[in-house]
Amino acid sequence: MNLLSVITFLPILFALVVWFLPNEKHVRPVSLGLSIVHFFVSIVLLVKFDISSAGLQFVEQTPWVQSAGISYFLGVDGISIWLVILTTFLTPITILGGWTSIQKKTRGFHVSIFVLATTMIGTFLAMDAILFYVFFEASLIPMYFIIGIWGGKNKIYAATKFFIYTMLGSVFMLLSIITLMVLAEGQLGQMSSSLLDFYKLDLNFLPGQFLSTQTLLFFGFALAFAIKVPLFPFHTWLPDAHVQAPTPGSVILAGVMLKMGTYGLLRFCLPLFPEATAEWGWIFLALGVVGIIYGALVAMVQPDMKKLVAYSSVSHMGYVVMGLFTLNAHGLTGSIFQMLSHGISTGALFLLVGMIYERTHSREIKEYGGLAVVAPIFSIFFIIVTLSSIAVPMTNGFVGEYLILMGTFMVNKAYAILAVTGVVLGACYMLWMVKKVFFGPPGKLIKDFQGKNLDLNKTEVMTLLPVVVLIFWMGLFPGHFIKYTKASVDHMINAKQGYYLKIEGRQKKVATIKYKSTRVTR
Amino acid sequence: MLSSELLHIGLNHYLGLSAVIFVIGMLTVLLRRNLIVMLMGVELMLNAVNITFVAFSSFNQNMNGQVMVFFVMAIAAAEAAVGLALAVTIFKHYKEIDISAFEQLKS
């Protein structure tokens, strides 16, 4: 069986295992073990990956709905590989994050987490638009349950908002995919939903006009992904979802699910609609800049820690979108890097906020104060993650932000200068929170806990340690990560018009033969 | 020409009569509030249909139409029985036979 299928569907198998586990007490350790196994399986992918190639690797293609040209088509390249690893890396972390915070229906929770992992990995690996859509939408279901069952006070509202908002965008995407499939039938003589075929299409584009095929399709896709990212002004579901979601849910949501949006932009919008991207990209650059500043400003006045982190996500994802639409290698590399580092550092922030919430049952910033005295280890971790979040050099946040800003600067100086203020504002809101929560005299909450041990236990330290290691690894040796994406990014820049993807490796022959045979049978 | 058309009673006349009675029955069902009167409206409609059946049967020399009328009558009788039984039950339960009092199917 192909490696990618194994990586994608292993979690489903795990979910079944967990579901039929006789003793509910064993659910947590077994899930943790299985997710770590999954992580190591995905590391195999990293080891076997050929970094010199920009093409699709480990390709697997089997016809699914022949009459419509829909196939089960998985492949990985430099753009998606890290996102897959990020998912498998964060899954054990989330399971650890829910170790004590998830008290009811543990079995169902872990099943949800595993199903979610499958759908997310599937989204990143699917090279068939319909398959992508299926995974993209399916990921909503477990997340809906995670928020709706294990969430906070207002969970149903948040879950519904999250679901419907994202669903709304996806509808336009589905419409665009179907349009592309029909166009493929006209131009290639056969209906197909394979991305590789979509790349071959010649889409009509009229400069300056909104109602041309390419522009409409571009916005159809872009809207779906902009909501998922979320880009200003489609971001309002995010604070609600984050505040209500349980800690592991927030980690996955911020860590991976938001990246599905930016990944989609990178996989669909940029290569499929090059002219429209060039023409209308400024809107996204501008929205990215607005998102950066707006998210930072609004984060600055949040009374709730989780909300603050949620708005900081809006700000950080603004950077990613801005980087994507710079359309140069610096911006793209920076964006991919920033996706990873945001996944790690914001995920860690949510974990940390969750950990302290478990102890004090409050997230109100003003009720804290002087936490560093009673929880020194926690403070150290929190400050390290904060530094990574505000992009201090030598942590992961810096590399991505720097490259994005430089890429933007090379395209448009005004946007870059505006976006740089985000660097300052980012420091403002994060340090403001750190000051209010950790420093100063003991606050209302901390007084109640005086003398008790509020600090992290060993499990929590073990949860955070890999994250911190990665924060510094990515900050000090970004080359280890960038080298995987380099070929793909360069290819995307060089082949901007007429983007294509080659299929690499031994599967190549099989795939083409299969492809031809389907064509003949039609 | 017209007078002969009018005076010579053909199929269309019977059909017209049945149509008129059918519509009146239908309006009874639609307009009256009393459940029992509504059932009467249904009976009217069934009778109108019966007229049509018999008229076609006669004009086409086909007995099948009459057989059908036979069946319709039986079913009408059954329907009246069940309908009235239901009406009785409803009346027993609600002390009310006004159809607008029963709006439990609201969305």
Add this chain to the structure above:
Amino acid sequence: MNDSFLFAVLLLAPIFGFLFNGLRFKNKNYKLAGAVASVAIGVSFICSVVLVIKLVAMPEASRAIHVHFYNWIEVAGFNANAAFVVDQISAIMILVITGVGLLIHIFSIGYMSHDDRPSKYFAYLNLFIFNMLLLVLGDNLLIMFVGWEGVGLCSYLLIGFWFTDQEKAAAGMKAFIVNRIGDAGFLLGIFFLYVQFSTIEFSSLNTLATDLAASGPLGWSHPLVLACICLFVGACGKSAQIPLYVWLPDAMAGPTPVSALIHAATMVTAGVYMIVRLSFVYMAAPQVMTIIAVVGGLTAFFAATIGMTQWDIKKILAYSTVSQLGYMFLGVGVGAFMPAMFHLMTHAFFKALMFLGSGSVIHAMGEEQDIRKMGALKKAMPITSATFTLGWLAIIGVPGFSGFFSKDEILWFTYASTQGSKWLWVVGVLGAGMTAFYMTRLMCLVFWGKSRVPEGTHPHESPASMTFPLIVLGVLSVVGGWIGIPHVISAILPGHPPNILGHWLEPALATANLITTSAVVEWSLMGISVSVVAISGYFAYTAYIVKTDIPEKCVKAFPRLHGLVLNKYLIDELYFGRIINPLIDISKGLWVYVDVNFVDKLTYIASDFVKSIGRLFGSLQNGNLQQYAMYIAIGVVVMLSFILMG
């Protein structure tokens, strides 16, 4: 020894100390923590010395040791290598950093002996040294930026070291955020330079900029000029120049050795160092240099005026630092890169000395910082007092002491350089006069005169671990200036001592052309400034020792001016009132009115629209049986009419 190895040890020794102390941060054994930290810095110092010796052995024209560890960020032509260089400029810096740093570490052992968390303190201090070394050794702008932000971070952590005090935590945050504004400027500067030259390595930048400047003067909108402005904003943030100086006085909330190390000797001079590093680039943008000179001169002047009115010993030294940094910027602004570096170095010696001295005083007074409660400490603390006197003589520029040579060189360039101006010289001399005033005032109030020490406080001399660094720095404050004796002076001295520093730095720096090189003019200018200093010093002595009612009278004569200066020209209030509070208000407005009540409302409106359509169709399903029957009838009618019509 291998260069890479030397560099690695130089950089990693502090990191080792940081990790050692950081991982056992709860440990209260200050001796072990301090010893490890000091040894780590000592190792770095030895490496620095070895490197400098190696450098001296190299031929004059190519004195630079480059080391390349690995490619840090490498994307599409953009290369930021983890590469380091030690040349004439950074050689001075690493000696100062590790040397002064070592002394301050040793001092800290005594100073932090009563603290709860000495391990954490020394960990931060070592981390700072590491970052500072990165800053000065970086071979390209980005590595410098890494150190640049890193020292800002350490400064944040150390200012807020006693974080249970809300104000100290706030001071740390303020420092970091103001620095961040500068950092944003720095980043933009890097971008401008990269876009212009496609490289961020110092040596290439300097060459390319010189070539560019040779092709004619550059307009204001040229990327290079904009880059210089942006980088200068960065320097303003880090080196506390107008308008971003506000964080430095507040930064005195940190432990005093930290103030000595970070906020006097090393970190705050990073801005000067950066401009000196890019001297050729800046020479290509003379208009920016004028801005720098004006900003530097104004900072030197205004900070000195504020310094004259303060009562907190550390605040006085802080404003003095700002003022002296102003001098350095005045120097680089007029093209006096060598004198600026010279002043940087001598300032590091005497200001570190004075801060440590003040630390010793504060320690002895039981954490008291108000100079009105001191006086006559000379008897109680002879060593501190003696060394502090040396620092005082150096900073006010008494001939023969280090400060005299460096400051006078800057003033001479201000007057004589093509970039300079007589007005700037006047400002500089006035500043020097005020420096003499407030430093003499400090001496009078703290060490001389009558004792105003409150009952119950028994000042005592500090332990040897604290006095030893004082003595070393005291000596350096005196002799430190002798390696850069200007030509005019050396000409009349026996043996004509050479200007070692000037000679050493010359190949690495750009130099401004001087309009006049007349020795007579130089002597007379020197005479004027020395006499201004002497008069103002004497006046201060009179006012605070002989006739102690003079200050009162002056205050009474100009109450509003005094109030304004005492309150630091209300700059903090201005920033809070005009920038920070409005920004917070805007943010609140954005959140409440835009986010919650507009953007989110829009989604509600959309969903309400859908709901209302649903309600419309829902109203058809009203449960009325006859209504349903009517729908059937209508449906039949419609279907029939379709059948009949078509």
Add this chain to the structure above:
Amino acid sequence: MEAAIVFYGLSFFMTVLSLGVLFNPNPIMSALYLVLTMIGVSLVFFMLDAGFLAGVQLIVYAGAVLVLFVMVIMLFDLKREVYTFSRGFFTRLLKVFTGVVFLIILVKSFFLVPETKELLNSSTQMTTKNLAGLLFTEYIFVFELLGLLLLAVAIGAVALSRIKGGTHAE
């Protein structure tokens, strides 16, 4: 000619009577009008040479069903109604309009049927015997099913009426 007069007369009375069902606010009166309409229908059957059906019509409708109606009405002790017709002026109008349009469409559609001018009553097939023949040969299964249905209805009606509640609750 006579046939025409009889037909028109009959049609007129039937229309008026059925309108009486529709408009009379007293359910008893409606039921009586319905009986008369039923008798009219059986006369129409006679005119169409369906004597057996006319008889059955009289027996089943006028005899059985209507008695049932009247009995139920008596049982409820219904008086003249205060609200005869359903609510809502607009809805009422729409209902009447629908009815009128429906009538027009129906009448119009008759002219699509090829006109059969003559009553072909010379045929010997239109006898009750033939009807019975058909019923008990070709339609025997349906006929039996109908019997089953009537049985089920009988049982069902009894069961429904015996549900406790209302006036019989005690």
